[in-house]
Amino acid sequence: AGDSQQQSWVLMVTAQTPTNIAVIKYWGKRDETLILPVNDSISVTLDPNHLCTTTTVSVSPSFQQDRMWLNGKEISLSGGRFQSCLREIRARACDVEDSKKGVKISKEDWSKLHVHIASYNNFPTAAGLASSAAGFACLVYALGKLMNVKEDESQLSAIARQGSGSACRSLFGGFVKWIMGKEENGSDSLAVQLADEKHWDDLVIVIAVVSSRQKETSSTSGMRETVETSLLLQHRAKEIVPKRILQMEEAIRNRDFASFSQLTCTDSNQFHAVCLDTSPPIFYMNDTSHRIISIAEKWNRSEESPQVAYTFDAGPNAVLIARNRKAATLLIQRLLYYFPPNSDDLDSYIIGDKSLAKDAGINGIQDIEALPPPPEIKDNIPSQKYKGDVSYFICTRPGRGPVLLTDESQALLNSENGLPK
Ligand code: DP6
Incomplete structure (x- = not known):
C-alpha cells in the first residue's frame, strides 16, 4: 500500500453463506466472551437458494475506518463480537497480490488497512430466522478470502463462533456438529461436517x-x-x-x-x-x-x-x-x-x-x-x-456451505469507491 498514486484501488470479495437449523440445540454458555457452549450441538444447513446471507468485503488505502452496512443501512462495528471476529481474522491475514490491479498487500499491512462490509439477507430479518448465524459465518468467510487466510473451514468456524455461537455451524453444508471443546481459550470449540448435503437428499x-x-x-x-x-x-x-x-x-x-x-x-x-x-x-x-x-x-x-x-x-x-x-x-x-x-x-x-x-x-x-x-x-x-x-x-431442503461469488455484478459494494451500490 504505497505511494499516493496507488491510493485509489479497492479490492473486494463477495461470498454467500447459508443459515442452519439445530436438531440438537445449543443453549447455554460456559464462557460468554469466547462463546463456549455447555454442550455439543448438531444442525442441518438450509439451502442458500432460499435462505442465505450475501456479504461483500473490501479493502482500500482510502478507507478511513472499518464500516458495515446491513441490508443497506449502516450499522456500528463497535460491538465486542464484531471486534473479536475482525481481530482474529486480521491476526491470520497473509500476503495478497493482485497483479491486474497492481496491488500488493503484505501480511503486516492488514493491521493498518480498513475494511468496508456490506451484508444482505435474502429473507426478512424480522422473521427471526437465525440471521446472525448466516451473517457472522459470511463475514468471517469473506474476510478470510479477502485477507488470504490459510485456515480451513473448521478453524474459520472457531472465529465465526465468537460472533454468534450458531454461526460456526454455517461454515459447512449438509449436517454439522459443533464440538464444545475442552480448552479454556476455545481453540477446540469448532464445527465439523458430519455429512454433506447429498448424503441425505430425500429430506x-x-x-x-x-x-x-x-x-x-x-x-x-x-x-x-x-x-x-x-x-x-x-x-x-x-x-x-x-x-x-x-x-x-x-x-x-x-x-x-x-x-x-x-x-x-x-x-x-x-x-x-x-x-x-x-x-x-x-x-x-x-x-x-x-x-x-x-x-x-x-x-x-x-x-x-x-x-x-x-x-x-x-x-x-x-x-x-x-x-x-x-x-x-x-x-x-x-x-x-x-x-x-x-x-x-x-x-x-x-x-x-x-x-x-x-x-x-x-x-x-x-x-x-x-x-x-x-x-x-x-x-x-x-x-x-x-x-x-x-x-x-x-x-x-438441506443445502451447501459457503461459496464465493465471482461475478462482480453480485457484489454489494461499488468497485470504484467501496460504498454500497
Ligand atoms: C435456540 O447462536 O443466536 O437457535 O451465541 O448468544 O449469539 P449467541 O446465540 P445464538 O443461539 C442460538 C440458539 C438456538 C439453538 C441453536 O441454534 O443451536
Missing part, C-alpha cells in the same frame, strides 16, 4: 413463519438466564445431550428417519422445557407453535413410521423436516388446511421451492378451500381452522 424442509406480536427474549440473554437459574439445563448438558449426540450422528449416518425425527422433536421440546425451567420462565413458542406440534404428532402417530420432524428455536416459527417429497406434499396439505392464507395472494404465502405446493395439487386459493380434513382427525370433533396465524411458508 424436505418447510418453515412456518408464525405471526407474533411480542418481542422475544434474545438468545444471548435468554441462555444467560437459563445458565444462572435452571437445574434442568445442568442435567441436560451433562447427562442427556452427550448420549443424544451419538444417537443423532448414527441416525444421520444411516439415514434413519424414525430415529432422526424422534431425536429432533424430543430435543426441541427439551430446549423449550429448559426455557420454562428458567427463572423468570421464557416462552418462545405460542399457541400456533403448539398447534403445529399437535398436527405433526397426530399425523406421525397415525402412520406406521414418522413422516415429519419439528423443531423450534428462540421464537414461534416451526421448522418441519419431512422424510421425503411425498411426505412433504402431505405435510403442506395439512398445514394449508389448518392455516389458510389471509389473502388470495398464494405467491407470497408459499415461498422458496414453490414446486412443492404444485406437487401437492395447490395452484390457487380454491385448491386450499377444497382440501379435505386430514384423515387422522376423522373421528374427532370437527376441526377448527386458524386463518392468518401463519404469515407464510418457506419450502426448502
Whole structure:
C-alpha cells in the first residue's frame, strides 16, 4: 500500500453463506466472551437458494475506518463480537497480490488497512430466522478470502463462533456438529461436517413463519438466564445431550428417519422445557407453535413410521423436516388446511421451492378451500381452522456451505469507491 498514486484501488470479495437449523440445540454458555457452549450441538444447513446471507468485503488505502452496512443501512462495528471476529481474522491475514490491479498487500499491512462490509439477507430479518448465524459465518468467510487466510473451514468456524455461537455451524453444508471443546481459550470449540448435503437428499424442509406480536427474549440473554437459574439445563448438558449426540450422528449416518425425527422433536421440546425451567420462565413458542406440534404428532402417530420432524428455536416459527417429497406434499396439505392464507395472494404465502405446493395439487386459493380434513382427525370433533396465524411458508431442503461469488455484478459494494451500490 504505497505511494499516493496507488491510493485509489479497492479490492473486494463477495461470498454467500447459508443459515442452519439445530436438531440438537445449543443453549447455554460456559464462557460468554469466547462463546463456549455447555454442550455439543448438531444442525442441518438450509439451502442458500432460499435462505442465505450475501456479504461483500473490501479493502482500500482510502478507507478511513472499518464500516458495515446491513441490508443497506449502516450499522456500528463497535460491538465486542464484531471486534473479536475482525481481530482474529486480521491476526491470520497473509500476503495478497493482485497483479491486474497492481496491488500488493503484505501480511503486516492488514493491521493498518480498513475494511468496508456490506451484508444482505435474502429473507426478512424480522422473521427471526437465525440471521446472525448466516451473517457472522459470511463475514468471517469473506474476510478470510479477502485477507488470504490459510485456515480451513473448521478453524474459520472457531472465529465465526465468537460472533454468534450458531454461526460456526454455517461454515459447512449438509449436517454439522459443533464440538464444545475442552480448552479454556476455545481453540477446540469448532464445527465439523458430519455429512454433506447429498448424503441425505430425500429430506424436505418447510418453515412456518408464525405471526407474533411480542418481542422475544434474545438468545444471548435468554441462555444467560437459563445458565444462572435452571437445574434442568445442568442435567441436560451433562447427562442427556452427550448420549443424544451419538444417537443423532448414527441416525444421520444411516439415514434413519424414525430415529432422526424422534431425536429432533424430543430435543426441541427439551430446549423449550429448559426455557420454562428458567427463572423468570421464557416462552418462545405460542399457541400456533403448539398447534403445529399437535398436527405433526397426530399425523406421525397415525402412520406406521414418522413422516415429519419439528423443531423450534428462540421464537414461534416451526421448522418441519419431512422424510421425503411425498411426505412433504402431505405435510403442506395439512398445514394449508389448518392455516389458510389471509389473502388470495398464494405467491407470497408459499415461498422458496414453490414446486412443492404444485406437487401437492395447490395452484390457487380454491385448491386450499377444497382440501379435505386430514384423515387422522376423522373421528374427532370437527376441526377448527386458524386463518392468518401463519404469515407464510418457506419450502426448502438441506443445502451447501459457503461459496464465493465471482461475478462482480453480485457484489454489494461499488468497485470504484467501496460504498454500497
Ligand atoms: C435456540 O447462536 O443466536 O437457535 O451465541 O448468544 O449469539 P449467541 O446465540 P445464538 O443461539 C442460538 C440458539 C438456538 C439453538 C441453536 O441454534 O443451536
